[in-house]
Amino acid sequence: MKKNTGSVPKIIPVYPLAMTAQEDTEEFNSLYVAHQKIYPRSVTGLFAKWRWVMVLVTQLVFYGLPWFEWGQRQAVLFDLGARRFYILGIVLYPQDFIYLTALLVICALSLFLFTAVAGRLWCGYACPQTVYSEIFMWIERQVEGDRSARIRLDDSPMSLEKLVKKWYKHFLWISLSLWTGFTFVGYFTPVRALGMEFFSGHMSSWEVFWVFFYGFATYGNAGFMREQVCKYMCPYARFQSAMFDKDTLIVTYDEQRGEPRGARRKKADTATLNLGACVDCTLCVQVCPTGIDIRKGLQYECIGCGACADVCDGVMDQMGYPRGLVKYSTQHAIEQGWTHAQVLLRIFRPRVWIYTLILWTIVIAVGVSLAMRSPFKVDVVRDRASLARIVAGGKIENNYRLQIMNAAEQEQRFTIAAHGLPGLTLVTDDQVTVASTESQWISVRLQLPYGAIAAGSHPIHFSITSGSPSEKIVEKSVFLVPR
Numbered sequence: 132m133k134k135n136t137g138s139v140p141k142i143i144p145v146y147p148l149a150m151t152a153q154e155d156t157e158e159f160n161s162l163y164v165a166h167q168k169i170y171p172r173s174v175t176g177l178f179a180k181w182r183w184v185m186v187l188v189t190q191l192v193f194y195g196l197p198w199f200e201w202g203q204r205q206a207v208l209f210d211l212g213a214r215r216f217y218i219l220g221i222v223l224y225p226q227d228f229i230y231l232t233a234l235l236v237i238c239a240l241s242l243f244l245f246t247a248v249a250g251r252l253w254c255g256y257a258c259p260q261t262v263y264s265e266i267f268m269w270i271e272r273q274v275e276g277d278r279s280a281r282i283r284l285d286d287s288p289m290s291l292e293k294l295v296k297k298w299y300k301h302f303l304w305i306s307l308s309l310w311t312g313f314t315f316v317g318y319f320t321p322v323r324a325l326g327m328e329f330f331s332g333h334m335s336s337w338e339v340f341w342v343f344f345y346g347f348a349t350y351g352n353a354g355f356m357r358e359q360v361c362k363y364m365c366p367y368a369r370f371q372s373a374m375f376d377k378d379t380l381i382v383t384y385d386e387q388r389g390e391p392r393g394a395r396r397k398k399a400d401t402a403t404l405n406l407g408a409c410v411d412c413t414l415c416v417q418v419c420p421t422g423i424d425i426r427k428g429l430q431y432e433c434i435g436c437g438a439c440a441d442v443c444d445g446v447m448d449q450m451g452y453p454r455g456l457v458k459y460s461t462q463h464a465i466e467q468g469w470t471h472a473q474v475l476l477r478i479f480r481p482r483v484w485i486y487t488l489i490l491w492t493i494v495i496a497v498g499v500s501l502a503m504r505s506p507f508k509v510d511v512v513r514d515r516a517s518l519a520r521i522v523a524g525g526k527i528e529n530n531y532r533l534q535i536m537n538a539a540e541q542e543q544r545f546t547i548a549a550h551g552l553p554g555l556t557l558v559t560d561d562q563v564t565v566a567s568t569e570s571q572w573i574s575v576r577l578q579l580p581y582g583a584i585a586a587g588s589h590p591i592h593f594s595i596t597s598g599s600p601s602e603k604i605v606e607k608s609v610f611l612v613p614r
């Protein structure tokens with residue numbers, strides 16, 4: 132495996148969308164070149180701070196949420212076995228699948244909106260691949276040192292020191308990966324019980340499989356694959372350019388200011404030397420987690436993390452030049468020399484307003500629907516095992532099965548009634564109590580005097596009323612009268 136020691140790897144520009152034949156060939160060839168290991172240099176600065184804030188926030192939520200309790204149960208639990216999802220005070224049944232669909236639509240629209248405004252903001256700051264790569268690289272730096280120390284260590288022959296460092300790094304990576312896998316499974320199995328099963332060695336085979344599978348995926352993706360996931364596996368990188376326009380915020384190199392690039396002394400007169408602001412230190416390449424050179428323009432490998440902007444600002448400070456040679460800007464702003472205010476003004480363009488409007492409409496509709504949803508659900512199924520029959524007393528009887536799902540956190544008492552035909556009588560118990568967040572199947576029998584109506588199928592409806600009279604569900608069914 133070759134190493135990236137600061138030289139600029141081959142790149143494939145994708146924006147503007149149309150590629151030249153030569154670029155096409157380059158992309159084809161690049162799929163066959165040997166992988167160059169990337170050793171990103173550590174970086175400090177405004178965007179690095181924001182990235183760490185996002186790492187902390189997302190991981191506090193991910194690792195912490197399963198341990199929170201809501202009343203007597205886990206606050207967030209996707210109980211696939213019981214076919215029930217608990218999200219804080221909300222209990223969702225498979226019949227609430229529409230909310231999952233709405234959530235996916237909201238996520239997709241949010242992605243469109245954020246991409247239209249700020250390019251690959253999600254990729255650079257909140258994508259799990261970025262977040263875990265950042266954590267794994269931090270562990271790597273703590274154990275093996277920064278970029279040059281890591282390159283030296285990898286180049287050196289095997290020694291006790293190298294063995295211990297490598298072993299320790301992988302031990303930490305694997306521990307974190309397994310903890311991540313355990314937490315992931317904790318969203319689908321009560322996490323406290325899972326912990327007890329883990330320590331007593333009684334985890335089910337599926338739980339063991341998913342802990343190791345998710346852990347292995349984390350270890351592989353964040354420890355080894357890193358930028359290759361973004362380059363070759365992530366579909367988002369491929370279609371993002373369709374959502375970009377010339378007013379989308381991207382990390383850009385100010386070519387007009389930076390070129391011609393070249394080394395010079397700190398106090399050197401750039402006008403005399405005919406040099407731009409870029410000192411050609413290659414630090415922007417060295418800090419890049421995907422190993423690209425932002426000075427070659429926007430490339431699809433760029434995840435918009437801002438590391439190159441941070442490090443270049445540091446170089447500009449040292450040289451006494453104004454910051455912002457590499458910065459978040461837009462193509463229009465760079466081409467036309469816009470001010471910050473002009474750039475911000477263009478962010479609120481029609482497509483952004485349209486995305487925002489649609490997004491908020493759906494969010495509000497889902498919120499209202501959740502707030503107004505009934506605290507129980509009912510399914511009526513005709514009992515196919517026993518069709519309509521004539522019973523004692525000369526009556527026609529039909530059997531049904533009702534599933535009452537209590538979506539409230541308290542026990543509920545329900546009253547069942549049947550309507551729609553003269554003389555229709557419910558002969559089973561019309562009262563039923565269902566425990567909190569439980570569902571219960573109830574057998575119901577309806578009778579009608581023989582000869583009251585003609586033979587055939589007649590529409591009827593069940594009404595199920597909970598403790599509060601305002602909470603009533605009416606379900607349709609049919610009553611069969613044999614010839």
Ligand code: SF4
Nearest residue numbers: 409410412413415443
């Ligand atoms: S960090 Fe800035 S000055 Fe150094 S090579 Fe990159 S763009 Fe040029």
Ligand code: SF4
Nearest residue numbers: 419433434436437439
């Ligand atoms: S070019 Fe800059 S913004 Fe893009 S991935 Fe590399 S360091 Fe991050």
